[in-house]
Amino acid sequence: MKFTLGIALNPLDQLAALARTAEECGFSAIALPDSIFFAEQVGAKYPYTPDGSRFWTGETPWADPMVLAAALGAVTERIRFYTQVLKLGPRHPVLLARQIGSVAALTGNRFGLGVGLGWNPEEAQWCGTPFAERAGRSDEAIEVLRLILGGGMVEYHGKHFDFGRLQMSPAPTAPVPIYVGGHTEPALRRAARVSDGWTSAMIRLEDLRSIVTRLAELRADYGRADEPFEIQAVCIDAPGLDGFRRQADAGVTDAIVMPWMVKGSGPEAPLTVKQDAIRRFADHIIGPLS
Numbered sequence: 396m397k398f399t400l401g402i403a404l405n406p407l408d409q410l411a412a413l414a415r416t417a418e419e420c421g422f423s424a425i426a427l428p429d430s431i432f433f434a435e436q437v438g439a440k441y442p443y444t445p446d447g448s449r450f451w452t453g454e455t456p457w458a459d460p461m462v463l464a465a466a467l468g469a470v471t472e473r474i475r476f477y478t479q480v481l482k483l484g485p486r487h488p489v490l491l492a493r494q495i496g497s498v499a500a501l502t503g504n505r506f507g508l509g510v511g512l513g514w515n516p517e518e519a520q521w522c523g524t525p526f527a528e529r530a531g532r533s534d535e536a537i538e539v540l541r542l543i544l545g546g547g548m549v550e551y552h553g554k555h556f557d558f559g560r561l562q563m564s565p566a567p568t569a570p571v572p573i574y575v576g577g578h579t580e581p582a583l584r585r586a587a588r589v590s591d592g593w594t595s596a597m598i599r600l601e602d603l604r605s606i607v608t609r610l611a612e613l614r615a616d617y618g619r620a621d622e623p624f625e626i627q628a629v630c631i632d633a634p635g636l637d638g639f640r641r642q643a644d645a646g647v648t649d650a651i652v653m654p655w656m657v658k659g660s661g662p663e664a665p666l667t668v669k670q671d672a673i674r675r676f677a678d679h680i681i682g683p684l685s
Contacts, residue, residue, distance in 0.1 A: 396639065397649045398681055399627065400673070401479070403428035404662040407456050409669070414467045416670045418474040420677035421685070424507070425467060426479035426627075426651050427460035434517040442514050442578075443596040461494040468502030477507035479594055479627070479651065480576035484513035484529035485522035488536035488556060492543040492563060499544075499567035509594045509627070510537070511576040530581065531555060537573060537589050544571055574625060578606065587613035592625025592648075600633045600641060607646035625649055636680055643684075652676065 400417040402410055402425060414425050433453040440447025458466075464476040476498075483491075498506045512529045513519060519526035535553045542549045546566030550559050575586035576594045586593040587610050595603065607626055614620050627649040633641050634657060642650055654676035655661075655669040 396643045396647060396684055397423035398676075399424040399426050399477075399479075399649055399651045401426045401428075401629070401651045401653045403653075404451060404455055405669075406662070407458055409666045410458075410463065411467060411470045412666055413669060413673070414471050414474060416673050418471050420673050421681045422474060422673075422677075423649065424475040424477055426509075427463050427476055427481075428457065429460050429478055429481045430455075430457045431482065431485060431518045431522065434515065434521075438516040439514055461498055464498045464506055465501050468498070468505060473505075475505045475507065476502065477572075477574065478509045480509040480511040480574070482513035482515075482518060483510040483533045483536050484526070485519045485524050486536070488539035489543065489558060489561075491536070492540050495540065495571055496544060496563055496565065496567060499569075499571055500565050504567060504569040504571075507572040507574060507591075508540070509574040509576055512582075528555065534585065534589070540571075540573070572625070574627060578602075580609075583609055584613055586610065587619065588617050591623070592627060594625075594627040594651075595629050597629050597631050600630055600638075600645060603628055603630055603642070603647070604645045611646075627651055636683055639680060639684060 400413065400422050402413060405413065417425060441449050444450060460478045460481055467476060495506065495508060510533065512533050516526040519529060524532065532555045535555045539551050539556055542551055543563055544567055548560050548562045551557065572591040574592040574594045575582065575590040576596065578596065578598070583606065593610055614624065626647050628642060628647045629651045630642050633639070639650055655664055655672035658672065660668050660672065
């Protein structure tokens with residue numbers, strides 16, 4: 396099992412130090428969160444809290460994940476970065492391909508793209524994209540991204556995106572993995588059909604087991620059962636060494652964690668508290684499981 400450090404909601408001036416500490420302690424990756432803006436009123440409930448409320452405010456700091464990947468890549472050497480997850484619906488894939496290719500080049504192919512449709516109607520509408528068409532747009536966007544990032548002169552003619560022959564350089568020298576998020580049946584089908592892995596929001600182990608089983612069924616239906624496939628999980632009820640062993644037994648390949656939260660420290664905690672928590676986690680969890 397691999398371990399990824401989650402950094403959502405933390406002060407931006409702590410992130411470089413957290414990334415370096417995670418790298419020193421054997422973490423595999425940093426999970427980069429995404430929020431385009433905070434709308435005062437939203438037309439949908441947040442899908443991953445019991446009451447649909449958001450657990451952040453308009454003052455919560457968010458860096459653009461592509462910019463953040465490049466910045467953290469510049470102060471580290473080995474650790475990888477992936478978005479968890481980037482909202483694909485509001486973004487145009489041609490411009491996004493330009494960003495991904497640049498980040499892949501600048502980080503030495505240490506970048507992966509985790510994507511979701513986006514749950515917030517305002518983020519889509521106020522960025523000029525139709526929220527109701529986000530599923531179809533996202534399916535085509537993934538096709539466009541793989542096409543452009545594959546290198547060479549390409550063209551695409553779809554329902555939502557249409558362009559003539561173009562080339563972006565430099566193209567990544569290794570494929571950029573694409574992970575798909577979401578807990579619904581359409582999201583699981585998309586992950587099984589077109590992605591290199593599935594990534595969760597906050598989830599309980601029992602639900603996680605059910606989803607992993609369903610993904611295996613769907614991947615078999617699509618003829619992809621023998622292909623490598625990541626299961627990235629934010630499991631909220633299986634902590635400790637035994638809990639991570641149970642997650643691995645359930646099929647998790649990459650556990651996304653915030654070690655300082657185990658002792659009740661939140662985003663506002665001092666940097667040294669978080670770094671000490673990362674080091675304890677490496678000693679007590681990563682070491683014994685490696």
